Amino acid sequence: MQTAETATNPTVDLGPAAALSCRECGHRVPLGPVFACEECFGPLEIAYDFSAYDTEELRKRIEAGPANIWRYAPLLPVPADVAEKPNINPGWTKLVRADNLARELGVTGGLYVKDDSGNPTHSFKDRVVAQALEAARAFGFTTLSCSSTGNLAGAVGAAAARAGFRSCVFIPHDLEQGKVVMAAVYGGELIGIEGNYDDVNRFCSELIGDPAGEGWGFVNVNLRPYYAEGSKTLAYEICEQLGWRLPDQLVVPIASGSQLTKIDKGLQELIKLGLVEDRPYKIFGAQAEGCSPVSVAYKAGHDVVRPQKPNTIAKSLAIGNPADGPYVLDIARRTGGAVDDVTDEQVVDAIKLLARTEGIFAETAGGVTVGVTKKLIDAGLLDPSLTTVVLNTGDGLKTLDAVAGTGLTATIRPNLDSFREAGLA
Amino acid sequence: MQTAETATNPTVDLGPAAALSCRECGHRVPLGPVFACEECFGPLEIAYDFSAYDTEELRKRIEAGPANIWRYAPLLPVPADVAEKPNINPGWTKLVRADNLARELGVTGGLYVKDDSGNPTHSFKDRVVAQALEAARAFGFTTLSCSSTGNLAGAVGAAAARAGFRSCVFIPHDLEQGKVVMAAVYGGELIGIEGNYDDVNRFCSELIGDPAGEGWGFVNVNLRPYYAEGSKTLAYEICEQLGWRLPDQLVVPIASGSQLTKIDKGLQELIKLGLVEDRPYKIFGAQAEGCSPVSVAYKAGHDVVRPQKPNTIAKSLAIGNPADGPYVLDIARRTGGAVDDVTDEQVVDAIKLLARTEGIFAETAGGVTVGVTKKLIDAGLLDPSLTTVVLNTGDGLKTLDAVAGTGLTATIRPNLDSFREAGLA
Numbered sequence: 001m002q003t004a005e006t007a008t009n010p011t012v013d014l015g016p017a018a019a020l021s022c023r024e025c026g027h028r029v030p031l032g033p034v035f036a037c038e039e040c041f042g043p044l045e046i047a048y049d050f051s052a053y054d055t056e057e058l059r060k061r062i063e064a065g066p067a068n069i070w071r072y073a074p075l076l077p078v079p080a081d082v083a084e085k086p087n088i089n090p091g092w093t094k095l096v097r098a099d100n101l102a103r104e105l106g107v108t109g110g111l112y113v114k115d116d117s118g119n120p121t122h123s124f125k126d127r128v129v130a131q132a133l134e135a136a137r138a139f140g141f142t143t144l145s146c147s148s149t150g151n152l153a154g155a156v157g158a159a160a161a162r163a164g165f166r167s168c169v170f171i172p173h174d175l176e177q178g179k180v181v182m183a184a185v186y187g188g189e190l191i192g193i194e195g196n197y198d199d200v201n202r203f204c205s206e207l208i209g210d211p212a213g214e215g216w217g218f219v220n221v222n223l224r225p226y227y228a229e230g231s232k233t234l235a236y237e238i239c240e241q242l243g244w245r246l247p248d249q250l251v252v253p254i255a256s257g258s259q260l261t262k263i264d265k266g267l268q269e270l271i272k273l274g275l276v277e278d279r280p281y282k283i284f285g286a287q288a289e290g291c292s293p294v295s296v297a298y299k300a301g302h303d304v305v306r307p308q309k310p311n312t313i314a315k316s317l318a319i320g321n322p323a324d325g326p327y328v329l330d331i332a333r334r335t336g337g338a339v340d341d342v343t344d345e346q347v348v349d350a351i352k353l354l355a356r357t358e359g360i361f362a363e364t365a366g367g368v369t370v371g372v373t374k375k376l377i378d379a380g381l382l383d384p385s386l387t388t389v390v391l392n393t394g395d396g397l398k399t400l401d402a403v404a405g406t407g408l409t410a411t412i413r414p415n416l417d418s419f420r421e422a423g424l425a
Numbered sequence: 426m427q428t429a430e431t432a433t434n435p436t437v438d439l440g441p442a443a444a445l446s447c448r449e450c451g452h453r454v455p456l457g458p459v460f461a462c463e464e465c466f467g468p469l470e471i472a473y474d475f476s477a478y479d480t481e482e483l484r485k486r487i488e489a490g491p492a493n494i495w496r497y498a499p500l501l502p503v504p505a506d507v508a509e510k511p512n513i514n515p516g517w518t519k520l521v522r523a524d525n526l527a528r529e530l531g532v533t534g535g536l537y538v539k540d541d542s543g544n545p546t547h548s549f550k551d552r553v554v555a556q557a558l559e560a561a562r563a564f565g566f567t568t569l570s571c572s573s574t575g576n577l578a579g580a581v582g583a584a585a586a587r588a589g590f591r592s593c594v595f596i597p598h599d600l601e602q603g604k605v606v607m608a609a610v611y612g613g614e615l616i617g618i619e620g621n622y623d624d625v626n627r628f629c630s631e632l633i634g635d636p637a638g639e640g641w642g643f644v645n646v647n648l649r650p651y652y653a654e655g656s657k658t659l660a661y662e663i664c665e666q667l668g669w670r671l672p673d674q675l676v677v678p679i680a681s682g683s684q685l686t687k688i689d690k691g692l693q694e695l696i697k698l699g700l701v702e703d704r705p706y707k708i709f710g711a712q713a714e715g716c717s718p719v720s721v722a723y724k725a726g727h728d729v730v731r732p733q734k735p736n737t738i739a740k741s742l743a744i745g746n747p748a749d750g751p752y753v754l755d756i757a758r759r760t761g762g763a764v765d766d767v768t769d770e771q772v773v774d775a776i777k778l779l780a781r782t783e784g785i786f787a788e789t790a791g792g793v794t795v796g797v798t799k800k801l802i803d804a805g806l807l808d809p810s811l812t813t814v815v816l817n818t819g820d821g822l823k824t825l826d827a828v829a830g831t832g833l834t835a836t837i838r839p840n841l842d843s844f845r846e847a848g849l850a
Contacts, residue, residue: 067492067517086524088784092492094545099511100589118543120519120784122822158784164525168849173836177829184831185821187781191849192836203839210841212850356612359513359545359583396610397547397822404602406609411598411617414628416635424593424616425637 012138017077020225021047023327031077033139033222043323044225046077048269055274062240067092069127069233075269076233077226078134087133088159090126091233093118095241095389100357101370105377109248109386113370114238115360122395123316123363124259125155128230129219133159135226136217143168143216147200150179151316151394156219157186168216170200182398231259235266238389239276246270246281248386251373253365253393254285254294254339255317257324264331284382285328285339286372288312288347288364294325298332298339305329313344313402314364316394338381342371348402350374354392363394364402437563442502445650446472448752456502458564458647468748469650471502473694480699487665492517494552494658500694501658502651503559512558513584515551516658518543520666520814525782526795530802534673534811538795539663540785547820548741548788549684550580553655554644558584560651561642568593568641572625575604576741576819581644582611593641595625607823656684660691663814664701671695671706673811676798678790678818679710679719679764680742682749689756709807710753710764711797713737713772713789719750723757723764730754738769738827739789741819763806767796773827775799779817788819789827 012031019028024042035044058074065071069091070083083089094115102111119126129152136144144160145168146152153169160167169183173192184190193200207213208222217223239246246267252260264283270276287295290312297305305325310318322328332339342350347364350371355361362370369390376382396403412418419425437456444453449467460469483499490496494516495508508514519540527536544551554577561569569585570593571577578594585592594608598617609615618625632638633647642648664671671692677685689708695701712720715737722730730750735743747753757764767775772789775796780786787795794815801807821828837843844850 089519094514100587118545120543121786122547122820154786158780158786160784161781162525162784173833177832178825180833181825181828181831182786182822184833185777185780185786185828186784187777189834189849190832191847192833193839194836195839199839203844206841207844212841212844352610352612355583355610356586359585359587359611361546361579361583361607361610395547395822397607397820400603400606403606403610406606407602407615408598408605408609408617409614411619414618414620414624416628416631416637419628419632419637422616424614 013079014077014135014138015079016048016050016074017046018049019047020044033135033217035222035224046225046229048075050075050269050273053273058273059244059275069130069230072233072236075236076131077229078131082134085134085137086163087130088120088126088162090119090130092237095238096358096360098358101354104353104357105374105384107377107384107388109384109388112247112389113354113358113360114234114389114391116391116393117360117362117395121151121154121158122398123151123155124231124234124393125151126159127233128227129155129159131230132217132219132223132227133163133165135223136165137163139217141215141217142166144219145169145204145216146219147171147197147204148183149175149197149315150398152220153183153190154186157183157188160188161186170204172197172200228258228262231262232266232269234259234391235263236270239267239270242387244276246276246279247389249282249284249337249382249388251284251286251369251376251388251390253317253369253391254287254322254328255319257294257322257328260285261324261327261331264335280336282335282337283331284337284372284376285332286369287339287341288314288317288368289341289343290314291318291320292341293320294322294328295339295341297325298329303329313399314347314368316363316365317368338376340372340375340381342368342375346371346375351396351403352406355396360392361396362392363396364399365394366392367402438504439502439560439563440504441473441475441499442471443474444472445469458560458642460647460649471650471654473500475500475694475698478698483698484669484700494555494655497658497661500661501556502654503556507559510559510562511588512555513545513551513587515544515555517662520663521783521785523783526779529778529782530799530809532802532809532813534809534813537672537814538779538783538785539659539814539816541816541818542785542787542820546576546579546583547823548576548580549656549659549818550576551584552658553652554580554584556655557642557644557648557652558588558590560648561590562588564642566640566642567591569644570594570629570641571644572596572622572629573608574600574622574740575823577645578608578615579611582608582613585613586611595629597622597625653683653687656687657691657694659684659816660688661695664692664695667812669701671701671704672814674707674709674807674813676709676711676794676813676815678742678794678816679712679747679753680744682719682747682753685710686749686752686756705761707760707762708756709762709797709801710757711794712764712766713739713742713793714766714768716743716745717766718745719747719753720764720766722750723754728754738824739772739793741788741790742793763801765797765800767793767800771796771800776821776828777831780821785817786821787817788821789824790819791817792827
């Protein structure tokens, strides 16, 4: 790859990021647009140098920072002046104390919803794309790209527009018109590929290896190690919003599994840095039954994940062969959590339950986490007497079809008699 | 009305709100669920007692407050402990420095977009509903209600759900399915009225005067004086986010005109309280040509507004007989601003311009303000060398139809040859 030179360029300033380190064999390489270990093909992730930080100084610096993810710049692979650069600036979304939902679910230890629908393009993807964008800038890329079937396309389009990058997003050519509009409105190139999502992905891998892809940052491929770190900010925000305290239990959706593993990484960092007290926490993973490879493996006691062909309304979680599945299994078991799944009907019920109790209209992925939380409580696997945080990673406006059955309570004529006849008085 | 007694109840605690005062004749009445002056039928608004505030103490108190509108509780008709009560907690949305858009429009003095799509139900309506909810609580109401064709229905449904109120929202029975779903998902009563929006409004007025409406707070009718104050928070946030400084120019959409008048009220309060330096500012009003009664009156030099029958894609601004129209004319003229309008085609172009330059996907109302800003600059009425703030009050996801023409740049087969043939390399 042409970009190998850039990788060793000492002028690359990504703050505390020191190197890339293989998750499997520990082999280290300089920071660059690479994602697989040259020794063992394991996934590369960011290794940091946090040695210079004083705990209380760091805490003050974070608290004085902006109301977005850049308050955590000292813990992310970004330059110190990142907040001054044009980016989409996601994060610092609401941690909603969900007392009504807690009452319905029988949770007495405090229940919270981390509501990432408040991000600029209304999904958690803004967090990871914002990171990838800074890496793309550091490596001198001029085009931001990805393959996507939804949330990611909008997040990349919006971030690229604001930061002055060209964007080129690849999607299956026959996506629903609404999703195409949402991705196209930011004015970047939006290319329909004649084929399914797997074909789109294969084509993107080809493009990265070709001279035609020079200068292109694929946020979830050659920039993946940087991109993935964005999910750590969910862990940071939850703990800071709880008053620099670890929650006892977290319920996290699983698509590739990357988000869950990075939330665990973020919590571990906060412990090591002394920003939170070191006490046990449990991480629970949530999937839809129609795409539940990790849940199935967890229940069978397996260490490996057997791929599935997805068939669920929770399309933003529908990755049949999740790359980080084995790591998720490991974290769930190590922390004393679990992995479970819910049917599409339970997803819809949970979306309505969350909306009815807390006024939060979640994407299907939020229905999955709320539904799994209920199921885990009923099964005695999640302790209702402990502080619990449930993630909603997207917005109901993007998956309206899931609740299309919802409608008018009554239809009346415009007069009081008709109102009384309908039993509404 | 049964609720007249409550109005004089000394236990009603709405913080610094001292009384209701008629905007026309100045007649004062105690705080209560009334909206029209008993002397002259003029609109009632909140009169405050801010006399006890020390400027620097107040500034510190605000800055230490929560990241939502309740940081301004000392300036709003809400109890001091409002942040502890269950509510939707909107506000503190991003003030985006829009350098790319500024370049395209030739603005050199600093251009900002106040992006209210970041609110919980993704429109500025959350601000006003959150206020009405606190008034409803203070007056002992148990049902939150409104007539609506869109954004307001969702905001009322969500806020009521979270605060434990019953909600009952009235809409025309033949609204688009998507809007019905968005309003219904929060689980309140959603009543379709056989008739148009005027019929719905007439019915609601009937219901308020009937025993069947006892205990009902109609956010934009009998709670209107409280509801309307929510728009002041836009002025507060813009000034605080600019570093406690007045912008030179603001471009504000006009529906009923209430938002624009309350933004002016908020700016005047900040000046009187000493929180910002007293210097001139200009307020510009923006309408769609298909519903431009205030713009037409402004250009004709009239003091009164002649009603129109709306016909525009900017449906959230389509009020043909805007109650606050005359006050808007007065403010635009007094501050040296103007009122102008743009065609539906210009609205769509402006939505795309904002998305392409800043990664913000605005509702049609945001297309109206950005479009009018461009038109005013071209006409020499808005000074590009001055600091300018443009409001986006809603979310593009709710008006996807407006940009339905947006689509794929190209369709290719999943290989590099096809990619090159399409001229993409």
